[in-house]
Each structure stands twice: as C-alpha cells, then as structure tokens.
Amino acid sequence: MTTARDDLLVAGLAVFDRDGFEGATVAAIRTRARASNGSFFHFFASKKELAGTLFLEILARYHTTVLAAVDESCSARQGVARLIRAHLDWVVNNRREARYLFEISRSEWTEEIRGAQRAQNSRLAEAIERWRTPLIARGELLPMTATLFFSQIIGPAQIFCRAWLSGRDRADPRDQTDILIACATRAVTGHTKGETA
Numbered sequence: 140m141t142t143a144r145d146d147l148l149v150a151g152l153a154v155f156d157r158d159g160f161e162g163a164t165v166a167a168i169r170t171r172a173r174a175s176n177g178s179f180f181h182f183f184a185s186k187k188e189l190a191g192t193l194f195l196e197i198l199a200r201y202h203t204t205v206l207a208a209v210d211e212s213c214s215a216r217q218g219v220a221r222l223i224r225a226h227l228d229w230v231v232n233n234r235r236e237a238r239y240l241f242e243i244s245r246s247e248w249t250e251e252i253r254g255a256q257r258a259q260n261s262r263l264a265e266a267i268e269r270w271r272t273p274l275i276a277r278g279e280l281l282p283m284t285a286t287l288f289f290s291q292i293i294g295p296a297q298i299f300c301r302a303w304l305s306g307r308d309r310a311d312p313r314d315q316t317d318i319l320i321a322c323a324t325r326a327v328t329g330h331t332k333g334e335t336a
Contacts, residue, residue: 144182146172148196151189155243156235160190191252194244197236198256202263204229209270215279215328218270220320222292227313230300238304241297264289281329291326295319 141149150172154163165186169179183189208225209218230237264285271288274280283291296319299312324330 143172143174143178147174147179147182147189148193150174151186151193152197152235152239155190155193155239160186160243160245187251190244194240195252195255195259197240198259200233200236201229201240202259206263206266209267211270211273213270215274216324218274219292219324219327223296223320223323224316226293226296227300227316227319230304231311231313234304237300241301242304280327283327288327292323295322 147168150168151163154167154171158164158167163186165176165179168174168186168189169176172179179189183192205222205225208221213221230241267288268285271280271285275282280288296312296315299308299310299315299319302308303310303312
C-alpha cells in the first residue's frame, strides 16, 4: 500500500520526466499525486527537496541491483560480466528512473544531498571491494582504485545508455553487452583470452 509521500515521489518522477526539473512545478506534482498543498509541504519543503529525496531513493534501488549481481564466489570475469549486465538491464527496465538519475539530475540542486549520496556510494564501493580485494591479491584483477575500476566497468556502458535515454540512439544498449564485457574484462584483468564470462 502506497503512502501520500510515495504518491508524491511517483508523481514527481513522472512530472520531472515530462517537463524536466526547471519546467516541473509543485502544482503539477500535486495534481498528478492528487495531493493537497498542505500534504505536499508536510513531506517536502520544496520541489528541490522532493527531487533530492527521489534521487537518493532511485540511487539506492540502482545500487541494490548492482550489488545483487556479484558475490564473493564470482571470478573476475564473471563479476565484470554480471556488473555490466546488471547496469544495462536496470537502465533498460527502469528507463524513467535511469533517465532521472543519469540525465535529469543536476549538481546545482543535488548539492544538499551530496553527503547522503557519498554515503550511499561508499556502501556500494565497500561491498564491491569485498569481492574485488581477494581477486586483486590473486592477480585476477589489476590493482586500481575503486573509482578507476567503476569507470572501466560502467563508463563505456554508460555512453550507450545515455544515448538511448536521451533518444539520440534508438538501439537497445544491451545490444553491445558482449563487446562491452570483453573490453572491460581486458581493461581490469589485463588479459585478452581465457575463462569465459
């Protein structure tokens, strides 16, 4: 059962997706949620606060999906493949949320949630490190910072995702899965052949 707060967040996502952050209004969000002015301001001080809350909730759902993709039993190649597939599948299956997270959100209005965002990102990085650290020690993964690792794994896939989310490219980004996995595996393992993902 959804709450009035949930209804406002769902409405906010729909209005931001349709009108962008600048074009969205509290009135439009309230109308879509069938909520009163008092109800809106009971939960959120402003459109910006609702937008930040929505960003953090979507980011948490994205991170949950990514984390579910790997566990400590995964080899380097399996983990890389699963992380890339998880990212691509989440973007395609949650297009509106992905567009909000990766295309609509802007640094100027996410500044107030930067600390909470950093905390969420840290939890993701720590969980991935629990999988990655033994593999680095065994030489299956090249030693690199978590930031560099994520840029090699998710960065190239994100180029295709952003083009698809913005409508610049109609091709499903998952069409590139195999080559993205091959390139990322090479980048983080240093190997071109061997175990298949």
